[in-house]
Structure formats: C-alpha cells, structure tokens
Amino acid sequence: MNTETTNQGATPDPTPFERLGGEAAVRALVDRFYDLMDLEPAYATLRALHPAVLDGSRDKLHWFLCGWLGGPSHYTDRFGHPMLRARHLPYRIGTEERDQWMACMVQAMQEQGVDEALAQPLARALYGTADWMRNV
Ligand code: HEM
Numbered sequence: 001m002n003t004e005t006t007n008q009g010a011t012p013d014p015t016p017f018e019r020l021g022g023e024a025a026v027r028a029l030v031d032r033f034y035d036l037m038d039l040e041p042a043y044a045t046l047r048a049l050h051p052a053v054l055d056g057s058r059d060k061l062h063w064f065l066c067g068w069l070g071g072p073s074h075y076t077d078r079f080g081h082p083m084l085r086a087r088h089l090p091y092r093i094g095t096e097e098r099d100q101w102m103a104c105m106v107q108a109m110q111e112q113g114v115d116e117a118l119a120q121p122l123a124r125a126l127y128g129t130a131d132w133m134r135n136v
Contacts, residue, residue, distance in 0.1 A: 015069060015070030015071065016069040016070055016118065016122065017066060017069035017070045017071030018070075018071075019115075019118050020069060020114065020118065022071070023066060023071065023072070025112070026062055026065050026066055026069065026071070027062050028112055029065075029108055029109065029112050029114070030058055030061045030062045030065065030108075031058060032108040032111055032112055033061070033104055033105055033108040034054045034057060034058050034061075036104050036107055036108055036111075037050070037054075037104050038054070040104070040107075042100065042103065043100045043103070043104045045096055045097060045100055046097055046100040046101055046104060049091045049092070049093075049097065060075065062074075063075040063078065064082060064084075084129065084132075084133065085132060085133060085135075088133045088135065089135055091135075092135070092136055093133045093134050093135050093136065094134060094135075094136045095134065097134075098130045098131055098133065098134055101130050102123070102126065102127055102130050105123070105126060106119070106123055109122070109123070
C-alpha cells in the first residue's frame with residue numbers, strides 16, 4: 001500500500017481552515033468580503049438585501065465559515081443547525097444575487113492572497129451553496 005496517497009500513520013492532511021491560515025485569516029476574508037460589498041457598485045443589489053450595519057453579518061459568516069472549512073464549530077455552537085436555505089428565504093435571491101455574492105467572495109479571496117490551489121476548489125464549493133440559496 002502506498003502510504004503517500006493513503007496518508008496512513010502520517011500527520012492528517014490540513015483542513016481548508018488550516019490552509020487558509022486559521023481563524024484570523026477567515027475573519028480577514030469575511031471583513032474584506034463585506035467591505036467590498038459596501039464599496040463596489042457592482043455588488044449594490046447584494047448590499048441592498050443586507051442590514052445598514054454589517055457587524056452582525058460579519059460575525060455570522062465568520063462563525064459559519066470556520067466550521068464549514070473544517071475549523072471550530074462557532075456557528076452551530078451558538079445557533080444549532082445552520083438551515084442556510086431556510087434562513088435565506090426572506091431575501092429575494094436569483095441568479096443576479098448569487099452571481100454578485102460569488103464575484104464578491106472571489107474578489108475578496110484574490111485580494112487576501114488566497115492561494116489559487118485553494119481558492120478554486122473553495123469557489124466551486126461555495127458556488128454550489130450559493131446556487132442552492134436561489135429562491136426565485
Ligand atoms: C446566494 C447569494 C446570497 C445572498 C444574496 C445572501 C444574503 C444574505 C443576507 C441578506 C443575509 C442576512 C444578513 C444578516 O443576517 O445580517 C444572509 C445571512 C447569512 N448568509 Fe447569506 N447570502 C448568500 C449566500 C450565502 C452563502 C453561499 C453562504 C455560505 C457559504 C451564506 C451564509 C450566510 C450566513 C451564515 C448568514 C447568517 C444566517 C443567520 O444566522 O441568520 N450566504 N445572507
């Protein structure tokens with residue numbers, strides 16, 4: 001058996017959370033995501049769905065992504081099962097909103113210098129979640 005590919009007895013592969021740089025790096029990514037949402041006219045439709053003050057949104061997405069990336073389960077510790085689709089039902093989310101969310105997140109990853117080898121699979125997985133949020 002090839003231990004290089006099975007990783008038997010070796011240190012476990014790092015999680016995406018660890019590869020990204022841990023909790024501070026996730027927070028920095030989320031902060032850049034919401035800063036861009038505030039700043040960039042291209043994300044105005046997405047911004048308009050959110051509260052005037054984004055502090056609560058920043059905390060929630062940070063807590064959620066820590067767990068989603070394989071790190072600490074801050075979100076579920078506080079709120080239980082995320083039920084993300086149900087929690088997004090009050091907001092009109094179509095392809096435009098989905099695409100703005102994705103473009104904003106991809107730009108934030110680029111600006112935070114997330115390695116392409118990590119950013120690409122993350123973007124693909126996030127797209128699946130973002131597309132699942134569509135309700136119109
Ligand atoms: C598809 C486009 C999306 C739109 C338009 C959207 C919009 C929103 C809005 C308006 C809120 C409420 C803001 C607030 O509670 O402060 C929210 C909450 C949230 N969103 Fe999204 N979102 C999208 C995709 C996503 C994706 C892909 C994720 C996860 C990867 C996500 C994670 C969350 C979380 C964790 C919350 C907080 C839920 C709660 O506890 O109330 N969203 N989103």
